[in-house]
Amino acid sequence: MTLDHIESRQYKLQSETVRKRLEDIKKRPILLKVDSLKKKFQDREGEIVALGNISFSVHQREFICVIGPSGCGKSTLIRIIAGLEKQTSGSILLDSKPIDSPSSDRGMVFQNYTLFPWLTIKKNIMFGLIMSKTDRQEANTKAMDWLELVGLSEFSDLYPHQLSGGMKQRVAIARALATRPRILLMDEPFGALDAQTRAQMQSYLLQIWESLDITIIFITHDLEEAIYLADRIFVLGSSSNQLQEIVEIPVSRPRKPDQFLSSEFLSTKKHLEDLINPEKRSTAKKISIKNGIVEKSSSLEG
Amino acid sequence: MRIQNYFLIGVPISEKANFWLAVIAFMLPLTLWSALSYIPFLWHPQVLIENSGDTYFRENDRVDKENFQEENRQVALDGRRKASGIRVNPIYLPAPHQVLKAMYVSFKTPPRRKGEKWLYQNVWDSIEVISLGFLLSSLVGIPLGILCGSFPVLSRLNEPFVDFVRYMPAPAFGPLAVAILGINDAPKIAIIFIGTFFQQVLVIANTTRQFDHTLIETAQTLGANRFALLTNVIVPGALPDLYRDMRILLGWAWTYLIVAEIIGAKSGISLFITQQAKYRNYDKVFAGIIIIGLIGFLTDQILGLIGRHIFIWEERE
Numbered sequence: 013m014t015l016d017h018i019e020s021r022q023y024k025l026q027s028e029t030v031r032k033r034l035e036d037i038k039k040r041p042i043l044l045k046v047d048s049l050k051k052k053f054q055d056r057e058g059e060i061v062a063l064g065n066i067s068f069s070v071h072q073r074e075f076i077c078v079i080g081p082s083g084c085g086k087s088t089l090i091r092i093i094a095g096l097e098k099q100t101s102g103s104i105l106l107d108s109k110p111i112d113s114p115s116s117d118r119g120m121v122f123q124n125y126t127l128f129p130w131l132t133i134k135k136n137i138m139f140g141l142i143m144s145k146t147d148r149q150e151a152n153t154k155a156m157d158w159l160e161l162v163g164l165s166e167f168s169d170l171y172p173h174q175l176s177g178g179m180k181q182r183v184a185i186a187r188a189l190a191t192r193p194r195i196l197l198m199d200e201p202f203g204a205l206d207a208q209t210r211a212q213m214q215s216y217l218l219q220i221w222e223s224l225d226i227t228i229i230f231i232t233h234d235l236e237e238a239i240y241l242a243d244r245i246f247v248l249g250s251s252s253n254q255l256q257e258i259v260e261i262p263v264s265r266p267r268k269p270d271q272f273l274s275s276e277f278l279s280t281k282k283h284l285e286d287l288i289n290p291e292k293r294s295t296a297k298k299i300s301i302k303n304g305i306v307e308k309s310s311s312l313e314g
Numbered sequence: 315m316r317i318q319n320y321f322l323i324g325v326p327i328s329e330k331a332n333f334w335l336a337v338i339a340f341m342l343p344l345t346l347w348s349a350l351s352y353i354p355f356l357w358h359p360q361v362l363i364e365n366s367g368d369t370y371f372r373e374n375d376r377v378d379k380e381n382f383q384e385e386n387r388q389v390a391l392d393g394r395r396k397a398s399g400i401r402v403n404p405i406y407l408p409a410p411h412q413v414l415k416a417m418y419v420s421f422k423t424p425p426r427r428k429g430e431k432w433l434y435q436n437v438w439d440s441i442e443v444i445s446l447g448f449l450l451s452s453l454v455g456i457p458l459g460i461l462c463g464s465f466p467v468l469s470r471l472n473e474p475f476v477d478f479v480r481y482m483p484a485p486a487f488g489p490l491a492v493a494i495l496g497i498n499d500a501p502k503i504a505i506i507f508i509g510t511f512f513q514q515v516l517v518i519a520n521t522t523r524q525f526d527h528t529l530i531e532t533a534q535t536l537g538a539n540r541f542a543l544l545t546n547v548i549v550p551g552a553l554p555d556l557y558r559d560m561r562i563l564l565g566w567a568w569t570y571l572i573v574a575e576i577i578g579a580k581s582g583i584s585l586f587i588t589q590q591a592k593y594r595n596y597d598k599v600f601a602g603i604i605i606i607g608l609i610g611f612l613t614d615q616i617l618g619l620i621g622r623h624i625f626i627w628e629e630r631e
Contacts, residue, residue, distance in 0.1 A: 096531050116537030126532040130550045130627045139546070140536035173629040191537060 027276075030262050037071050037243055043227050044070040044093070044195060049102035051088050062088040064253045066102075068246060070195070075221060076229045077238035080248030080256075081288055086231045089248070090197050093229065094120045106194060116140055119188030123200040125180040127172035133183045134159060134168040140191035158186040161220070178209040185217070189224065198230045202237070211269065214240055218267060235284045239277055240267055247287050257287055344410065351409035358401035367395035376405060408597035413604065416597035420586070433586055437605060440571060440582035443499055447506025447574070448567045452560070455514035460556075462515065463522020464548055473519065476512050484509035484570050488577040497578035505577065509570035514563055521555045522548060554625040561617050568610050 051063040063085040070076055078086050091097045093104060095114035104111045106118065127136050134155045141151035159165045162182040172180055181201055188196055202210045214237060221228055232238050238245050242261050249256035262276045271277050320327060327335075350357050361382040363371045369385045371377055377385075379401070386396045403409075408416070420433045431439070462469040484505050491501035491508075525548055533547045575584035583602055590598035 094531075094535055096534065114531070114534035116535070118535060120532065120535040122528055122532065124528065126526075126528045128529060128532075128547070128551065129629070130553070130625075139533070139538075143533075143537040143539075143542055143546075171627040173627065187536070197535075 027262050030264050033265065034243065034260050037074055040071040040073065042069045043072045043074075043107065044229075045103075045105040045108075046093075047103045047105075049089070049092065049104065050100045051085065051092060051097070052100045061253055063092075063099075066248075066255045068255060068258065070227060070229065072227055073225060074227055075241055075243045076227075076246060077242035077244075078229065078231045078246045078248060079233065079235060079238050079284065079288070082233070084248040085253045086248055087199055090120075090199050090229060090231055093195075094118050094197050096120075116144060116191040117194045119191065119193035119196045121181070121184050121188050121196065121198045121201045123203045125172070125177070125184050125204075127180055127183055127187070129172050132169050132171055133164065133175065136172070136183055137187045137190050140187060144191055154190060158190050159183075162186045162216075176209075177205050178213055181205065181213060182216070185220065189220070189226070193226075195227045195229065198228065200231050200233065203232070203234075210237075215269070217241065222266065235281050235288075236272060238284070239263065239280050240269075240272065245284065247284065259284065259287075348410055350407070351403060354401045358403055360402050360404055361399040362402040363397055363399040365398045367397040369397040371397050371399075376402060405594060406596045408600055412597045413600045416595070417601035417605070420590075420598050420601055436582050436586045437609070439499075440575065440584070440606075441609070443502045443574065443582060444506055444567055444571050446499075447503040447570075448510055448564060450503065451507045451510040451514055451567075455511050456518055456556070456560075459515045459518025460522050460544070460549065460552075462519035463525070463552075464544060469519060469523075473516065476515050480512040480516065485573040485577070488573070492578045499581070501578050502574040502581070505574035506567055506570050509574075510563060510567045513566060514559075517559050517563065518556060521559055522552055524555075525552045554621065554628050557617075557621050557625070561614055561621075564613065564617075565610060568606065571606075 046069070047067050049063055049066045051061075053060040053062055066089065078089065080086050088097065092099050093111065095111055095118065098112075111118070127133070128139065131139065134152070137155040137158050138148075138151045141154055142148070146154070156165065156168065159168050162185065164179060164182060164186075167175065167179070172183070175183070184201070185196075202213050205213060217228075218241065220226075230238075230241060232241075239261055240263075245259040245261065247256045247259060248254070259280065261280060263271055263274065263280070320331070359379055360376045361379055363373050363375045363377065363382075366373050366375075368389050371382075371385065377399075382397070382399065389396055423433070425431055458472070462472055487508050488501070488505060491504040495501040495504055529551060530543055530547060533543055538546060571582070572584050575582045576588065580588060583606055587599055587602040590596075590602065
């Protein structure tokens with residue numbers, strides 16, 4: 013029995029549970045349905061296609077990461093879902109209802125924290141609750157609960173400029189979640205953080221996601237981050253700004269940092285790298301992932 | 315600290331150094347003024363006649379140094395007595411201590427005639443006129459500016475005309491203001507209003523427009539409606555910048571005060587300054603000008619201090 017053989021058996025053992033999980037997700041009701049979404053900008057030099065014909069569905073409690081080279085329209089996609097921009101054509105349905113303007117049923121977390129600097133962090137979290145006409149006393153109690161959840165209760169009366177980047181982003185996440193949105197949209201939320209804080213925040217986000225009944229769409233340009241977090245990764249291509257591939261992640265849950273070195277993890281990363289940089293694609297081994305099963309084939313076998 | 319460390323581009327200097335630099339900023343011109351006033355050979359182009367001798371000068375005349383020497387040479391040739399005097403500056407440049415004394419005396423001098431006012435009453439009149447003009451302008455200008463900054467349609471509807479009127483000098487409206495509003499305080503307040511308002515709308519609108527757009531978007535995703543965006547996001551968020559704008563605009567309002575006060579019936583600190591100039595009491599003219607500067611400077615410092623206490627959430631280095 014070769015070493016190679018043992019490895020592939022391990023894949024199969026693990027991927028059984030992973031495959032079952034992914035199939036379970038697909039049985040859940042569809043939360044968000046995006047259909048032939050197009051976005052064009054008019055420029056002095058002519059038309060710029062920001063998004064070319066994108067369709068996908070997101071199921072309840074699914075964790076989706078969107079990756080792609082810069083300029084592929086990731087941010088435009090999430091901004092349209094948030095209602096901050098209008099699509100040129102196509103439709104987006106949330107719980108079968110079309111989206112046309114921003115609302116608290118789609119919470120958003122931006123890269124640069126966007127906390128309101130004139131409000132204490134508690135009042136930042138209360139903001140959405142007050143907007144939805146929650147009674148002040150109740151909003152206050154809820155905000156304290158959220159601060160408790162993100163571990164910042166003792167800082168409730170501080171202003172955002174007194175917090176570190178990681179703390180600010182925890183407040184931003186709590187603020188977005190406090191209004192109990194149906195879906196949480198995150199636009200490169202950890203992009204400005206240092207590597208260590210970033211790793212903490214990723215584990216943190218997974219904890220929150222697992223403890224709450226929430227669906228997340230998460231944009232990143234960090235492949236490892238995407239694999240670590242996602243159930244499925246949407247890969248946007250740069251050429252025509254279309255959905256290039258939907259990659260199902262064969263890594264089991266709950267995720268742990270040591271999985272970064274597992275072969276499923278590494279092979280998925282390799283696959284994503286090849287998708288994003290096609291010209292660098294190695295010819296030695298081809299890896300494809302279907303239904304959570306890693307399939308390796310040597311190019312020599314043809 | 316080595317001297318070159320003070321000249322690093324974009325690097326802020328310490329609080330202590332800041333304080334002393336501010337002191338130097340005032341001491342430098344004051345030293346120059348004192349030097350010109352008290353060191354005779356620096357400038358002193360005139361001679362104050364103390365003893366006229368046989369010259370045509372009269373005692374207490376100020377004559378040019380050259381004339382003085384020429385006349386003395388002439389009388390000496392004829393064997394007559396020379397004049398004597400001390401080197402002085404022209405009357406329009408009084409020494410610091412003279413101005414200080416003039417300021418004290420001016421406040422202590424009772425009005426010459428019935429119906430005239432004490433200096434402090436004049437100063438108070440000025441403060442009243444400027445406060446009312448600025449307040450009225452702000453009551454309309456700030457809300458209008460914020461609306462223009464928030465809604466492009468209002469901005470396009472309003473700002474081209476405001477921009478046009480802005481170029482008309484406020485004092486040009488003086489005669490019109492007097493014709494409509496009479497000769498007392500009303501036309502003066504109107505001039506301050508005109509001078510401030512049109513600038514104010516544009517400046518406030520511009521500041522509002524520069525408000526961080528992602529904060530507006532964030533508020534939208536948290537369920538804020540249009541009204542709430544204005545009242546709960548843009549206004550509180552832009553407030554520190556608007557406050558700074560107001561401090562600068564208040565400075566501009568002071569520049570309109572002087573022209574405003576000399577239209578119709580002269581009043582306030584300008585009345586004092588023009589009267590003293592007529593009597594050639596230039597030390598008192600200086601005193602009047604410095605009083606205006608002091609009031610403006612102190613007001614701004616106090617407003618700055620208040621601002622730092624209100625906007626504790628602002629990031630500072």
